[in-house]
Amino acid sequence: MDSATSEAAVEAAARTPLGATADNGLKIVVVGGFGVGKTTLVRSVSEIRPLNTEETMTQAGEHIDDISEVRGKTATTVAFDFGRITLDARNVLYLFGAPGQERFWFLWDRLFSGTLGAVVLVDTRRIDDSWYAIDRLEHHGTPFIVACNDFGGPTYAPSRIRDALDLDPQVPLVDCDARSRASGKQVLITLVEHVRNTYAPQASLREQELTR
Amino acid sequence: MSRPGRDDSPDRLYTLTGGRAHATPDSPFDLVTLVVAECDPTTGMQSEHAAILRLTRLPTAVVELAAELKLPVSITKILLGDLLAAGRVSARHPRKAAVPDPDVLEQVLVGLRNL
Ligand SMILES: Nc1nc2c(ncn2[C@@H]2O[C@H](COP(=O)(O)OP(=O)(O)OP(=O)(O)O)[C@@H](O)[C@H]2O)c(=O)[nH]1
Ligand SMILES: [Mg+2]
DSSP, X not given: OOHHHXXXXXXHHHSOXXXXXXXXXXXXXXXXXXXXXXXXXXXXXXXXXXXXXXXXXXXXXXXXXXXHXXXXXXXXXXXXXXXXXXXXXXXXXXXXXXXXXXGGHHHHHHHTTTOSEEEEEEEGGGGGGGHHHHHHHHHHTOOEEEEEEOOSOOOOXXXXXXXXXXXXXXXXXXXXXXXXXXXXXXXXXXXXXXXHHHHHHHHHHHHXXXXX | OOOTTXXXXXXXXXXXTTTOOSOOTTXXXXXXXXXXXXXXXXXXXXXXXXXXXXXXXXXXXXXXXXXXXXXXXXHHHHHHHHHHHTTSEEEEOOOOOSXXXXXXXXXXXXXXXXX
């Protein structure tokens, strides 16, 4: 084996590549305050070890060519982690753990544009930490569900949590254990069902228009 | 875990992309665009370009490439843009629509339930 092939073999062994027919990447974002278990949830359901990368975002949305500006204040570096779920021969779902620091959140709707929906992870001991995420998602019109991650704290009646979050009655509220694959899977299913229900009226309207 | 790009001086990233610090806003690449190599790396090729061609023998998302290359996503998109323009890779973009395709949502649900 020459060195080029062995190098390729090492790379292939270290990674789990997608199948050759994969052609549609989908996104779901996990948001929430610092340390609520976003990375843990991504890890529980991902088929790959979560990877970490970063994106440089310019704040006003303008694009900059000049490297001196990158060094200056106009660029913010946002680090995030992500995992992957192969759904079928064509569809592959990427799960993004948004950065916990609030100062980055004004960027995340651009960073994760085109996302199917979002999971807001909540630690019921620190409910206020989720207000900002919910506010941004409502503002952006991104469908989302709220998942209360079980840190062994006191359990509250769903109605109390809904009140505390001022949650729209349509938005599903579930309990989860981010460390459990089965629980994480259920959270994702709940989100996608909610996304489907959210868009169902529009989709059937479009169908009617097409058949007219 | 060391984060990509952390140890890279802006100058290195600047050189890597021939002075283009950021993907232009009209970059065709999404974070989850799947990239596929259309040729093998050749000797003398920029090493990052060669690495991308090795990593994309099977479809690989932009964000995975960035993580594997330990480069910021914006720089990765510039490198990919060069390869795309030269016909060395092809891109399978996410199917974007104002409203997600109900058939795709069903496929996602089936896939998740099968996990
Ligand atoms: N008891 C308990 N601990 C958890 C649970 N989920 C996560 N943890 C722990 O909480 C800590 C923080 O979890 P992370 O997944 O790193 O949280 P994060 O939201 O990604 O944190 P940042 O990215 O720093 O904002 C870790 O030590 C986890 O092991 C859970 O469901 N129950
Ligand atoms: Mg995290």
